[in-house]
Amino acid sequence: EAGVTQFPSHSVIEKGQTVTLRCDPISGHDNLYWYRRVMGKEIKFLLHFVKESKQDESGMPNNRFLAERTGGTYSTLKVQPAELEDSGVYFCASSPGWNTDTQYFGPGTRLTVL
Amino acid sequence: RKEVEQDPGPFNVPEGATVAFNCTYSNSASQSFFWYRQDCRKEPKLLMSVYSSGNEDGRFTAQLNRASQYISLLIRDSKLSDSATYLCVVAPSGGYNKLIFGAGTRLAVHP
Numbered sequence: 001e002a003g004v005t006q007f008p009s010h011s012v013i014e015k016g017q018t019v020t021l022r023c024d025p026i027s028g029h030d031n032l033y034w035y036r037r038v039m040g041k042e043i044k045f046l047l048h049f050v051k052e053s054k055q056d057e058s059g060m061p062n063n064r065f066l067a068e069r070t071g072g073t074y075s076t077l078k079v080q081p082a083e084l085e086d087s088g089v090y091f092c093a094s095s096p097g098w099n100t101d102t103q104y105f106g107p108g109t110r111l112t113v114l
Numbered sequence: 115r116k117e118v119e120q121d122p123g124p125f126n127v128p129e130g131a132t133v134a135f136n137c138t139y140s141n142s143a144s145q146s147f148f149w150y151r152q153d154c155r156k157e158p159k160l161l162m163s164v165y166s167s168g169n170e171d172g173r174f175t176a177q178l179n180r181a182s183q184y185i186s187l188l189i190r191d192s193k194l195s196d197s198a199t200y201l202c203v204v205a206p207s208g209g210y211n212k213l214i215f216g217a218g219t220r221l222a223v224h225p
Contacts, residue, residue, distance in 0.1 A: 104160075
């Protein structure tokens with residue numbers, strides 16, 4: 001069974017540019033989460049989808065971040081315009097949504113904003 | 115105050131040693147507890163869930179003390195391959211919810 005995949009693995013952009021990160025959850029997983037780790041800090045929750053609906057977006061830092069999950073399959077996280085403090089590793093995770101709270105993480109996208 | 119606090123380490127131990135990590139959490143209503151392992155520049159991977167009764171998986175033993183809001187992980191007979199960062203993770207409510215991560219404790223096992 002394929003795991004959670006994320007694209008790209010690395011992205012280097014300049015301040016003010018736009019970047020879109022993609023996450024493909026494990027097939028059949030209704031729950032999809034985005035997390036972020038900025039340098040020297042702990043991994044922090046950004047938001048949670050159940051199928052195509054946003055269940056919890058309390059961790060989204062500001063309105064420069066837009067997450068979508070059209071059709072309840074893959075998800076994208078767009079940062080527009082990117083700021084220096086957005087640099088970090090963005091992880092996606094998924095879980096089946098029945099009788100389990102184990103979340104399976106993707107390899108992450110390392111974003112560097114210059 | 116951070117929601118989940120861990121000693122950052124690093125813990126440098128020889129092979130075969132026993133090492134213990136501790137973690138405290140601030141939200142007394144938290145429902146689910148985990149230890150994740152993260153290798154350098156990799157994603158976090160679930161090591162084990164933590165139950166009130168305590169649980170063991172091979173060389174790893176996890177304990178939860180709800181009254182003290184304290185979680186522990188004991189690793190016996192350390193192997194070189196145990197070198198990693200160990201993340202204490204709490205979920206505010208059971209199932210399908212956001213995870214709250216500690217900053218992690220780094221373990222380095224040397225020959």
